[in-house]
Amino acid sequence: MAKILDRLLLFIYSISVGAISAAVILLISGVLPYELNYQQEQNVIVAAVVAAAILFILSLRFFYISVRRDRASLPSVDQRTEYGDVQISMETIENLCLKATSRFRGVRDVKARIRVVESGLEIMIRAVVDGETPIPTLTSDLQKAIHDHVQEITGIPVSFVTVYIANVTQSPNYKSRVE
Incomplete structure (x- = not known):
């Protein structure tokens, strides 16, 4: 009204x-x-x-x-428990995704985007890798780690995790010095 x-x-x-x-x-x-x-x-x-x-x-x-500040406009995931309501902000879920990816060597410049759907959370990860680890193995491990970490910490089902490898970092060129 x-x-x-x-x-x-x-x-x-x-x-x-x-x-x-x-x-x-x-x-x-x-x-x-x-x-x-x-x-x-x-x-x-x-x-x-x-x-x-x-x-x-x-x-x-x-x-x-x-x-x-309108509390209703802050993006969050709402859950009802036997003791009351719980709200988890999207920023919290994004930070959990970043924490899960920080455990992997060679993954840099990670950005997470979260979307709430009826079946749970859809997580989209954008990252840059170093090119030392095979990408299919790395992305599969990333998907599983993010899925398990977010679902375990928040209790919210994760429907799927998409990983987009944006680029490969260039390793610094070292000129060998011959004496």
Whole structure:
């Protein structure tokens, strides 16, 4: 209900600001002539103060909405246990994936991306390897290690792990020195 009200207020606010801006531009440019007597000036001033106060209050509301932290918008995986609810952030699961890959020599620049599906977690790993270890063996071991580590630590089923080898690092060239 609050989101619908906020959207309605934002609509009214944007229409009001647009109309006031257009009127001011037309008055300043001289397209709309204005000559008012004293009573009309007083009415215009009162209307302008009321409109400015309403727009100021709406501005404060929208400022508050823009800076508040909404807990519901933080990406997480929610689980219900017999004792209550548990939320595990996606960042936590990504860090668990990175921890599992750090145990492998020759794997560098690892990035993890997590997606929640009905069957569990889909984990996509992007890495650069050194080229010393056979890639099929390395990726298979990586997949199993990440799958087991994340599933064991979080208790969330992992449906599959995809490993993408982006590149092979170049080993530094050492010039042999002959004496």
